[in-house]
Amino acid sequence: MRQSNYFVPTLREVPNDAEIVSHQLLLRAGFMRQNASGIYSYLPLGFIVLRKIEEIIRDEMNKAGAQELLMPAIQPAELWHETGRWKLYGPELMRLKDRHNRDFALGATHEELITSLVRDEINSYKKMPVLLYQIQTKYRDEKRPRFGLLRGREFIMKDAYSFDSSEEGLDKVYNVMVETYKAIFNRCKLNFRPVVADSGAIGGKDTHEFMALSEVGEDTIAYSSESDFAANVEMAPVLDVYEASEEEQKELQLVEDPESQRESLEKNRIHYTFFETDDKCVCLLTSNEHVVNEIKVKHYFDANHVKPLTVEEAAEKLNVSLHDLSLFNKEIEIYADNAIKAVANGSLTDSTGKSYVNVNPDRDFNIAAYADFRMIQEGDPSPDGQGEIVFARGIEIGQVFKLGTRYSETMNATFLDENGKSKPILMGCYGIGVSRVLATVVEQHHDEKGIVWPVSLSPFLVHLISVNSKNEAQKELSEKLYSIIQNEAIDVLYDDRSERAGVKFSDSDLIGIPIRIIVGKKANEGIVEVKIRKTGESFEVPVNSIIEVIR
Numbered sequence: 001m002r003q004s005n006y007f008v009p010t011l012r013e014v015p016n017d018a019e020i021v022s023h024q025l026l027l028r029a030g031f032m033r034q035n036a037s038g039i040y041s042y043l044p045l046g047f048i049v050l051r052k053i054e055e056i057i058r059d060e061m062n063k064a065g066a067q068e069l070l071m072p073a074i075q076p077a078e079l080w081h082e083t084g085r086w087k088l089y090g091p092e093l094m095r096l097k098d099r100h101n102r103d104f105a106l107g108a109t110h111e112e113l114i115t116s117l118v119r120d121e122i123n124s125y126k127k128m129p130v131l132l133y134q135i136q137t138k139y140r141d142e143k144r145p146r147f148g149l150l151r152g153r154e155f156i157m158k159d160a161y162s163f164d165s166s167e168e169g170l171d172k173v174y175n176v177m178v179e180t181y182k183a184i185f186n187r188c189k190l191n192f193r194p195v196v197a198d199s200g201a202i203g204g205k206d207t208h209e210f211m212a213l214s215e216v217g218e219d220t221i222a223y224s225s226e227s228d229f230a231a232n233v234e235m236a237p238v239l240d241v242y243e244a245s246e247e248e249q250k251e252l253q254l255v256e257d258p259e260s261q262r263e264s265l266e267k268n269r270i271h272y273t274f275f276e277t278d279d280k281c282v283c284l285l286t287s288n289e290h291v292v293n294e295i296k297v298k299h300y301f302d303a304n305h306v307k308p309l310t311v312e313e314a315a316e317k318l319n320v321s322l323h324d325l326s327l328f329n330k331e332i333e334i335y336a337d338n339a340i341k342a343v344a345n346g347s348l349t350d351s352t353g354k355s356y357v358n359v360n361p362d363r364d365f366n367i368a369a370y371a372d373f374r375m376i377q378e379g380d381p382s383p384d385g386q387g388e389i390v391f392a393r394g395i396e397i398g399q400v401f402k403l404g405t406r407y408s409e410t411m412n413a414t415f416l417d418e419n420g421k422s423k424p425i426l427m428g429c430y431g432i433g434v435s436r437v438l439a440t441v442v443e444q445h446h447d448e449k450g451i452v453w454p455v456s457l458s459p460f461l462v463h464l465i466s467v468n469s470k471n472e473a474q475k476e477l478s479e480k481l482y483s484i485i486q487n488e489a490i491d492v493l494y495d496d497r498s499e500r501a502g503v504k505f506s507d508s509d510l511i512g513i514p515i516r517i518i519v520g521k522k523a524n525e526g527i528v529e530v531k532i533r534k535t536g537e538s539f540e541v542p543v544n545s546i547i548e549v550i551r
């Protein structure tokens with residue numbers, strides 16, 4: 001590509017509203033422009049990088065057996081009514097009406113749409129497992145669009161959805177996706193960690209976030225200094241759980257309706273219930289899986305003034321996204337009811353700030369536990385017993401999620417199992433923020449002069465610069481090299497502009513192409529200078545061995 005007529009509008013000045021490096025550099029190096037708050041155009045250079053990220057994702061997803069499709073960005077409201085998310089998703093969902101006054105949403109995510117697609121087609125266990133994905137534009141009317149591509153209102157996401165007939169099948173594809181994500185982010189040269197997004201302490205295994213380590217990350221992650229343990233602090237309350245003493249146990253009485261507790265618990269998932277008291281918000285977590293012995297039930301109460309929060313209020317208070325919370329909405333209602341009943345008949349009390357619950361000792365989960373609710377701290381022992389907790393900032397570049405039957409139940413996506421019994425399909429969803437990855441790579445790969453692209457993502461491998469395009473010998477050699485390199489099918493950007501050398505070099509630093517070939521004073525001797533962007537190292541090379549050097 002000749003730079004003289006290539007659309008790369010570089011900027012000398014740092015744009016005013018760009019607070020972080022990736023935002024500044026992508027604007028300055030001419031990779032993108034803003035059209036409205038949180039809404040961007042990818043210019044030719046930016047678009048090549050975006051495509052390279054997409055191709056890595058496609059390659060790894062296809063290897064994992066996923067099938068690519070493309071769904072509409074515009075979705076009928078009826079589907080969102082079926083799952084209750086038309087209301088729950090709140091103002092983040094962009095809505096519009098057609099000329100007949102029918103409601104539509106611009107897709108913030110595609111669980112509803114894809115469930116409606118498969119429910120008519122996948123009706124037998126024989127047709128599963130199925131894993132589908134798309135790479136597509138998503139819309140979220142973020143409260144605070146900022147940091148350029150990191151939090152846009154229109155952005156590009158890879159979203160995948162799995163359909164299985166058994167828990168084992170879902171576990172399997174989930175694990176395959178975790179490995180696939182690691183391969184993708186490694187190929188993008190990101191320094192990242194998969195973190196448990198629910199409480200690490202209660203062994204949450206239904207969702208992992210992939211966090212790229214970066215000072216500008218909005219999340220804090222807690223990880224072990226010695227093992228692979230990592231959790232999102234925002235979502236990782238520590239349960240200091242201990243078994244109630246005999247005396248304490250005597251005080252404990254039955255919780256109403258243990259049957260419904262049991263049913264929920266048997267699903268082997270973590271449930272959240274939120275209560276607002278006079279002075280604090282209390283979160284109730286339950287799970288039938290726990291790292292501490294056989295303790296299967298943990299409740300948190302400040303029982304004097306218990307009133308359930310709306311999901312929106314809880315999300316606000318706990319600083320988690322509605323999307324995450326809405327998945328638990330069903331359980332929130334069930335547990336809020338139970339807890340209120342229990343409090344009303346005096347079976348739950350709290351005088352010390354500690355909390356407890358007892359479940360019917362005729363049952364097989366007859367454990368009473370006390371628990372303190374606090375956030376994980378730096379220096380805490382890691383829950384897996386290996387090393388200490390360290391904090392770091394992270395950017396969420398992807399998330400994998402076992403949805404279970406949340407969508408198939410509400411949308412009636414069922415199949416017949418081996419015995420002809422009708423069951424809801426088990427689903428998982430797997431997202432990657434493609435455009436967010438682009439900005440994150442720049443956050444992790446730059447220096448004071450500009451971007452330093454990893455080879456796997458660079459828009460070109462070689463930046464060929466003719467120092468003085470008015471000099472005949474230089475011009476002639478540059479043109480010759482340009483065609484030699486192109487003939488080798490190597491991507492090359494050729495700076496043939498009649499700009500000053502200083503301008504060309506600083507633009508080149510800004511753009512960040514890995515290998516620079518400078519055709520200068522020694523052109524008439526057939527010698528050029530090669531400079532490596534990353535290390536700054538430079539050396540002279542005779543023209544006839546240039547291809548060897550590039551390879």
Ligand code: ATP
Binds near residue numbers: 323
């Ligand atoms: P966040 O916590 O940052 O708001 P999210 O948890 O709401 O993200 P998901 O619903 O998990 O996002 O979407 C999958 C992926 O899409 C995220 O892991 C992230 O990489 C990307 N993503 C989400 N929101 C945005 C956005 N506003 N701009 C760019 N990428 C985004």
Ligand code: MG
Binds near residue numbers: 321
């Ligand atoms: Mg998130």
Ligand code: MG
Binds near residue numbers: 321
């Ligand atoms: Mg969000």
Ligand code: MG
Binds near residue numbers: 209398399
């Ligand atoms: Mg997420």
